[in-house]
Amino acid sequence: MSSTDSKKLLKNSCKLLFLCLFLTIKQGCSTSIPMSLNSVQYQISGLSDLLIIDNVSLGKSAVGHAQLNMIIRNISEKPVTVEVNTNWYNKDFVATEAPSGWQRINLSHQQSYVLNTSATQLSSTHYVVNIREI
């Protein structure tokens, strides 16, 4: 192997190493968290620092539909206005009904709100709650 060839090989190896390093760093910096069933998704980062979700329970309504109860507490020192909606799915993460409307909740500092929402189909067994700040 001539010295020119070895230089070329070294150059290409460096390029490859740099690319690998770049991709690894990019992957490490990625903030997207996969959505999971029975979870609360904050649509604005930083909202999770203002609110605590507590006492989550998934029961049944009087007609047998899934009924979600949770306490949303404002742990910040300022009033927070959020909107909450619920999407209902079956166990395979297939949407079973139209998403609920966005319910507005005004929380003064340290105030709690009991969110109580029901599905409209018997096939709705799992939920994803979305919270966005106004």
Next chain:
Amino acid sequence: MDKFLFTFICMVTLLGCASTKTPNASGIETKYVDPTLESRSSGVGLESNDVINMTDSMVRSILNDPIFVNLKSPPRILVDETGFTLDGNTRINRKLITTKLRNGLSRAAMGRMVFVARYAQQAIMAERDIKRTGMVDRGTIRQTEATAGVDFKLVGSILTTDERHSNGLTSRYHFINFELIDMELGVTVWADAYELKKTGADDVVYR
């Protein structure tokens, strides 16, 4: 030569006046907006997000009420604007609320309740008449002696109260009441309400 020059100037002037590809380029561009989001106007009336959230809340409330669970056949329900009154300062198309509610209920109920199309009664009667006179055939499903009677009718009202503040702002409290009435016995079998209060400049014209 002068004629040629004049024609050339006219053509250049006309080309300059030609419209651009963007409609209303000099004005504000039309945009689609999410109807579930709060309106950017500062009005205190009912807006699209209120109508969507209110009707969704009522659909969930009706479908989770045990009153309809043990019935032998799906109840016939009439949801139209005839029993829905506006008793306040808010200007809103009542038909918008009742149609959205009927649409949401119809989609979510999936046969658990049926909706009487009294708003189309005239068209239904005309069709029945031409079937019975033999002008058209009987259709493919069935013939009935009469059209559907109503088991339950949705009634309701939009009630408001206004407060005027010294700084020129107005607050409006809305209480939107919904009830289902048993149309044989004459009693209320389900009731729920949607409440909201808004403060703003009240300079928006709702049409």
